[in-house]
Amino acid sequence: MVMAFLWNAPISLFAQDKLPLIDVSGQTERHVVLAEGTPEVYQGHPTTLLMPNQKTLFAVWCINHGGAAGPLARSDDGGLSWRRLDDQLPPGYATHQNCPSIYRLVDPAGKERVWVFSAALGQRGGPGMPSIMSEDGGETWREMPPLNFPCVMTFSSIVRLRDGRYLGLYHKGPDGKDRAPLEVLQTITSDGGFTWSEPRVVAAVPGKNPCEPGVFRSPDGKQLCCLMRENTHKGHSLMMFSEDEGETWSTPVDTPWGLTGDRHKEVFTADGKLVVCFRDQAPGSSSRGHFVAWVGTYDDILQGKEGSYRIKLLHHFGRPGDCGYPGVELLPEGTIVATTYVKYRDDQNKNSVVSVRFRLNEFNHVTAP
Template identity: 50%
Template sequence: MSTALEAPPQLGHGPERTSTPEANTARFPLPTVDLSGDTARQVVIAAGSENSYQGHPTTLLMPDGKTMFCVWTHGHGGPCGPLKRSDDGGLTWSGLLPVPANWREVRNCPTIFRLPDPRGKYRLFVYAGQGPDGCIHESHSENNGRTWSPMRSLGLTVVMPFCTIVPIDGGRTLLGLTNIRREGDGGDAWSNVVAQSISGDGGFSWTPWRVIADNPELRFCEPWLVPSPDGRELTCLMRENMHGISWRMTTRDEGISWTKPEPLPVGLAGDRHVARYAADGRLVVVFRDRALASGTTTHFVAWVGRYDDLSGGDDAGDYRIKLLHSHAGYDCGYPGLELLPDGTFVATTYIKYRPGPEQHSVVSTRFTLAEADRKVARASCP
């Protein structure tokens, strides 16, 4: 039976870091545009209350350029179930959509994708981790999100579900990355390594994890893959939990081999990066800010630059945008980011949207690079 699920009591999924002990604290090299006070560009998708916490959304824009889905959890890393659809590019949203009842049995940071199988058929998938067996689960739709299958275990243990999935091998295969516990770390709540898996059937089954980023002194997690403009390279952006900077590594053979991880520019110091290309070729990356000298640390921000800037120095990039203000410190920033046909970016996150007793909401904000460029230019004029 499919029902629109009501919120159960709030549940947690482990510690959330409250400081960035070794983040770069020098003068911040990039200008920042502040859009966070402009409520006219913001849309509350799911409002929190004193008794309800809306957490950890991701979004998916369909090929028509206007239908969008948003999936999230009840509570911090809590049970899945909430799913809404927008038919106008995120300006308005449906009520909770019906989903199978066993979605409630699976928890933690669901991610939503539109994935091709080897024959070119596309399906929608929601991945979430973990289910009752501690493994990542999937639910899929054969009809563009009108109905969904029950959640099903994939038999792979995880911390997060797939954070990023890209087609490789001419679209016949899928490459998925996430973070898992380092083998033998036992009860270390910060234990994380980045691992990859391959699907040859469009997302239904996945190979055993292969660890691709591991350093005993670091805690790599929550990867995101950015293809180079020419399609010959993938750069993996990674959160790192212990030192307040972020990291990158690259592959030029679709994940067969990876370079040694190196720090990202300080403008990208943050957690849970999600990136999209603008029509002019620039790259927009949204995340939770952890750069101590930025003036926006703990808030939901965007970095604007180019692909080559990912391997640049600390001044690499054009500027940053403060998107939304967090009234709960670092507890924000797991995002979705979509680009509409008119050049509007729609960035969505969970955040304590207002001071007071209300808990976190799922909120989106909208912007274009053209307006952000103008604001930066005006601010730089004497």
């Protein structure tokens, strides 16, 4: 189905683009709308989780920009259709604020739990990192006490360490507020998410504002890579690496141009390609402010190379840059499901939550620079 219309996708030759850009944003056959915005309701900031059966997906998001949590949807067919579970959640969850993030964590005894962390309880600036948790694969949920970590957003990413613990990264400004200078902090859980170590700063860059850290493991399993939004937006994004499971991190440096953006989220395909989706903020980019995917390899990042190409996934018709916080999942047959919030149409409706489906083998005709 997708292959039939791919060849109509233009490849940008925009002079300031340092990578080929394939624009599939107008191919609505790829789109699934999870929650449509209205003139009154803004749907924002989703994250997703693919369960071990490789078919069940969960998506959580908030109402209004950085607003209250509440929406939760489930798909049992790999994201083709969704049903809302809002009325099955603890009533207090609707008071959790800003960018809920969903994770599957397994404790030392092998017990799986699904957690949804948010930034604050009750109001912005309230007790930090409240959560809801499910012990039965998302069938039932209960509200959990806040971790009391002041933050702008809760964990932007969590990665499992080789010893079975989990490392979580988030950011904050002074007193937990959303103002400069921003710093990235790290904390570790040894019991599957109930308790976390005292957070410590792992990225603070003079003159820059690192935030929204996206951490993932290298293909050989030996290294952690963290891509970070740089909130002055005057240059490139930032990246840092750890060779010792987060005990120490390299000094943050600029990413390549093509990875400059906000809220990076990645998947590795079966053939080793790396796909990173985000809100494009690359200087001079023809797709700046829209939702894109970067395609390359892990070595490209490690060596500071530009990568192979980028894909414009969705066009944002609203306020510049108010889109692109994604969940990104890889299905067994190779389909990537990238879910974000975006002003989907040029009309009076506010932002919607929309997913885009694509496979890298559709783009084999693109030649890397």
